[in-house]
Amino acid sequence: MALGVAILGGTWTVAEPRASSFTLANGMQVVVIPDHRVPVLAHMLWYRVGAADDPSGTSGIAHFLEHLMFKSTSTMPSGEYAKRLAGLGGRGNAQTNYDTTVYFQRISKDNLRAVMELEADRMVNLKLLEEEVRTERDVILEERRSTVDANATRILGEQMQAALYLNHPYHRPRLGWADEMAKLTREDAVTFYKRYYVPNNALLVVVGDTTADSVRSFAQATYGRISPRDSPVRSRAVEPEPVAARRVSLIRAGTPTFLRYYQVPSRASGDPGIGDALDLLAQVLGGDETSRLYRSLVADNLATATNCDYIGGDRDSGRMVLVVVPANKTSFDRIEAIIDREVGDIRKRGISQEELDRAKTAFVADGTFDADDLLSLARRYGEGLAAGRSIEDIEGTPERIGRVTVDDIKRAADQFLIDRASVSGTVTSPPLGRATANDKK
Amino acid sequence: MVASVLRCLRLMGALLLVIALPGHANTLTIEEIASSKGIKAWLVTERSVPVVAIRYAFLGGALQDPMHKEGLARFLAATLPEGAGDLPAAAFKQRYLSLGSRLSATSSKEAVSGVLLSLRDQLSRSVGLFHLMVTSPRFDSDAIERKRAELLADLATEAHAPAKLALNRWYAEAFAGHSYARPQQGTPDSIAAITTDDVKAQHGRLFAKDVLRVVIVGDIDRSAAAEVLDRAFGDLPDAAQIIPIDKIAPRSISAPVVVDMDQPTSSAVFGVPSLSADDPDFPALQILNYIVGSGDFDSRLMDEIRIKRGLAYAINTRLISDSLAPLVLGEMTTKNENMGIALDVVREIFASIARDGPEEAQFETAKRYLTGSFLLDFDSSARMADSLLTLWLRDKTPDYLTTRNRMIDAVRLDDVRRVAGNLFARERFIVAVVGKPKLGQ
Numbered sequence: 001m002a003l004g005v006a007i008l009g010g011t012w013t014v015a016e017p018r019a020s021s022f023t024l025a026n027g028m029q030v031v032v033i034p035d036h037r038v039p040v041l042a043h044m045l046w047y048r049v050g051a052a053d054d055p056s057g058t059s060g061i062a063h064f065l066e067h068l069m070f071k072s073t074s075t076m077p078s079g080e081y082a083k084r085l086a087g088l089g090g091r092g093n094a095q096t097n098y099d100t101t102v103y104f105q106r107i108s109k110d111n112l113r114a115v116m117e118l119e120a121d122r123m124v125n126l127k128l129l130e131e132e133v134r135t136e137r138d139v140i141l142e143e144r145r146s147t148v149d150a151n152a153t154r155i156l157g158e159q160m161q162a163a164l165y166l167n168h169p170y171h172r173p174r175l176g177w178a179d180e181m182a183k184l185t186r187e188d189a190v191t192f193y194k195r196y197y198v199p200n201n202a203l204l205v206v207v208g209d210t211t212a213d214s215v216r217s218f219a220q221a222t223y224g225r226i227s228p229r230d231s232p233v234r235s236r237a238v239e240p241e242p243v244a245a246r247r248v249s250l251i252r253a254g255t256p257t258f259l260r261y262y263q264v265p266s267r268a269s270g271d272p273g274i275g276d277a278l279d280l281l282a283q284v285l286g287g288d289e290t291s292r293l294y295r296s297l298v299a300d301n302l303a304t305a306t307n308c309d310y311i312g313g314d315r316d317s318g319r320m321v322l323v324v325v326p327a328n329k330t331s332f333d334r335i336e337a338i339i340d341r342e343v344g345d346i347r348k349r350g351i352s353q354e355e356l357d358r359a360k361t362a363f364v365a366d367g368t369f370d371a372d373d374l375l376s377l378a379r380r381y382g383e384g385l386a387a388g389r390s391i392e393d394i395e396g397t398p399e400r401i402g403r404v405t406v407d408d409i410k411r412a413a414d415q416f417l418i419d420r421a422s423v424s425g426t427v428t429s430p431p432l433g434r435a436t437a438n439d440k441k
Numbered sequence: 442m443v444a445s446v447l448r449c450l451r452l453m454g455a456l457l458l459v460i461a462l463p464g465h466a467n468t469l470t471i472e473e474i475a476s477s478k479g480i481k482a483w484l485v486t487e488r489s490v491p492v493v494a495i496r497y498a499f500l501g502g503a504l505q506d507p508m509h510k511e512g513l514a515r516f517l518a519a520t521l522p523e524g525a526g527d528l529p530a531a532a533f534k535q536r537y538l539s540l541g542s543r544l545s546a547t548s549s550k551e552a553v554s555g556v557l558l559s560l561r562d563q564l565s566r567s568v569g570l571f572h573l574m575v576t577s578p579r580f581d582s583d584a585i586e587r588k589r590a591e592l593l594a595d596l597a598t599e600a601h602a603p604a605k606l607a608l609n610r611w612y613a614e615a616f617a618g619h620s621y622a623r624p625q626q627g628t629p630d631s632i633a634a635i636t637t638d639d640v641k642a643q644h645g646r647l648f649a650k651d652v653l654r655v656v657i658v659g660d661i662d663r664s665a666a667a668e669v670l671d672r673a674f675g676d677l678p679d680a681a682q683i684i685p686i687d688k689i690a691p692r693s694i695s696a697p698v699v700v701d702m703d704q705p706t707s708s709a710v711f712g713v714p715s716l717s718a719d720d721p722d723f724p725a726l727q728i729l730n731y732i733v734g735s736g737d738f739d740s741r742l743m744d745e746i747r748i749k750r751g752l753a754y755a756i757n758t759r760l761i762s763d764s765l766a767p768l769v770l771g772e773m774t775t776k777n778e779n780m781g782i783a784l785d786v787v788r789e790i791f792a793s794i795a796r797d798g799p800e801e802a803q804f805e806t807a808k809r810y811l812t813g814s815f816l817l818d819f820d821s822s823a824r825m826a827d828s829l830l831t832l833w834l835r836d837k838t839p840d841y842l843t844t845r846n847r848m849i850d851a852v853r854l855d856d857v858r859r860v861a862g863n864l865f866a867r868e869r870f871i872v873a874v875v876g877k878p879k880l881g882q
Contacts, residue, residue, distance in 0.1 A: 040820040082738035089813015138751030146774040255598040304594040365541030
């Protein structure tokens with residue numbers, strides 16, 4: 001199907017896939033997006049549980065369980081899942097987000113049912129042996145050490161996230177805090193697994209060379225045989241109205257970096273249209289090399305890199321994230337003054353029609369290039385639906401983007417890019433370059 | 442039948458290869474086309490997404506950097522989209538970003554390559570700008586200085602990235618005295634020494650028709666594609682000025698080379714010389730590499746290092762198929778006190794496979810995976826363009842797509858054992874470690 005989007009006076013035809021959706025008798029929702037270019041499929045199973053659901057004191061358990069899902073089940077020894085998937089010519093992985101945990105595979109169309117059997121098996125049959133739990137706990141600690149602890153910008157990001165949310169569980173790192181991760185037990189994993197890994201808490205997205213009918217019959221024969229259990233209820237701490245701008249300063253060997261976070265609504269939590277305006281606002285502010293931040297910082301040789309992203313996919317709240325890597329001699333004060341000037345300018349005077357048009361073009365083009373990739377497309381639907389949006393809302397994005405006005409952008413900036421909802425943070429290297437590399441044979 | 446199709450179309454100046462995917466109605470049609478100005482390309486017409494991807498590579502790359510100007514190819518690639526023809530950087534970017542197009546250029550040891558991604562309806566205007574970029578980049582001094590600052594900032598960041606440092610050190614040690622030993626990203630001194638004239642001269646030497654390889658995938662037919670080729674590349678000189686470089690084998694170094702860096706984890710790069718992509722034993726090597734370290738969760742390294750011992754989060758090997766110095770390279774990160782043990786395990790795995798070969802079951806899984814997953818490299822336009830260019834850069838022809846799985850299937854267990862015995866001899870194993878590793882002996 002095609003959708004016309006009017007931009008720059010002309011109209012582009014954007015191939016916009018249309019999803020169909022149904023629910024199995026056990027309450028599991030299934031979404032199918034056909035794409036017949038190559039006889040290949042993306043199979044993506046979403047559980048509506050993530051790091052923000054880690055019970056207090058056991059941060060990291062959602063992510064730990066994601067790892068443990070690759071261990072033995074009552075029908076398969078440890079390692080068998082990987083061997084079977086490989087034997088099917090499939091590739092897969094998993095990911096833990098704040099609100100969701102996702103297991104995904106790319107496979108040839110002939111193997112859809114076989115992959116569903118594998119995925120359905122570990123939805124109910126996971127053994128969680130003491131020995132597996134003990135070894136895998138070392139792996140998640142190693143993951144934290146090698147991906148976060150070794151990267152100053154990642155550490156700063158964690159600290160800023162913690163400062164941005166005073167009470168809401170989004171303040172926790174998705175991997176967990178190391179001290180709590182080290183104490184996670186088999187019982188923590190079993191409790192979490194039994195409570196959340198139920199078909200009525202899952203959402204399946206299949207994109208590729210198939211039809212809704214064949215997905216339905218395979219899903220019924222595999223996932224459909226699993227009995228529903230009580231649907232887990234999410235009760236989350238509520239974030240108070242922000243009242244004070246926060247600052248985080250990290251002294252650590254690494255790239256000197258300035259970050260600014262604003263707490264803003266997510267696509268799911270905000271009023272209709274807010275997410276679209278924030279998407280375009282991020283694009284105008286720092287989305288590419290025609291953006292405000294690039295022109296006032298990189299083009300003027302004050303910084304070597306700038307970026308602005310709207311992180312709007314979560315359920316309860318979103319973030320506007322600004323990143324600046326200062327050039328050698330530029331002070332953080334100067335960087336911050338320029339950011340404040342640009343943000344203030346948009347809040348007060350808004351943006352030009354030309355800037356808006358360019359942002360819309362970039363947004364629609366990104367969406368089109370993105371839809372080329374089966375997993376990206378599956379992720380677009382899965383993330384949106386898991387956060388509580390509807391298929392119509394997700395598919396209506398290009399049309400709504402087309403209707404956003406310069407006034408909408410100005411209003412969104414004025415309402416949400418406010419100091420008291422912000423955290424500013426810096427990475428500064430320690431004096432004397434302590435951690436430089438010295439050769440030694 | 443395919444053969445007669447090939448013959449017939451060669452007479453028309455184009456070579457058409459229709460690849461029937463096993464058991465499916467879908468076919469993948471790769472045409473070898475040549476434009477009137479003699480530009481050759483591989484073309485896949487794919488109508489269902491209104492996007493055209495043009496992937497290109499100029500052979501040469503960082504190996505052609507003059508002495509003391511290491512990083513020149515990277516500098517050239519970085520500065521290429523910074524203005525062309527009459528359009529300085531800001532105006533040039535504004536033009537192509539307003540079209541929703543994406544332009545990028547990057548460099549490797551053996552090529553400067555990149556991609557133009559364009560919406561179908563903006564292709565003509567996108568190609569106009571792309572042509573300017575390829576044939577008359579400006580290299581204005583402000584753009585050069587901006588990119589110099591960016592490249593120096595990247596080097597400063599890499600100085601804190603142990604895995605990156607370990608890789609550089611591995612190459613420096615293994616290929617001491619040869620062009621391969623030189624850091625393709627440059628050094629602070631070499632980047633500082635590069636002048637505008639150097640960048641211009643290198644563009645003049647490397648960007649020519651005889652070293653160009655282009656793959657076009659998307660909503661475009663043969664005659665339109667030929668026109669695009671002439672418009673984009675037709676004005677380039679016929680011949681590049683490439684300095685021939687000898688093949689080289691890594692030297693033997695028995696003890697791990699350690700670069701001291703004060704942090705809790707160490708990163709190791711390990712590897713051995715390998716076979717070139719045209720070697721008759723290459724399919725056996727692909728199977729061997731899968732078994733040792735490239736299978737996601739199904740490799741021997743993953744099993745022994747992560748799953749059984751919890752020593753590292755990630756460990757893998759990959760085949761580097763550079764034409765002059767093919768390698769099997771692996772990497773892992775673990776806490777300092779475990780590095781010695783982990784390296785012992787890695788060495789023992791290589792040694793035991795060299796001695797005994799792989800197990801029959803692993804061998805069969807590897808074959809099923811490699812043949813079954815091959816299509817996954819072609820499941821989106823962007824990925825297809827990447828995969829086809831990669832094959833061409835390894836001097837494959839499009840019919841490789843029909844013969845590749847047959848070659849994998851024809852490999853016998855003894856072939857893999859023989860290749861492992863030849864390649865994985867203990868004395869050829871080179872290790873570079875960055876961190877404060879505790880090593881045995």
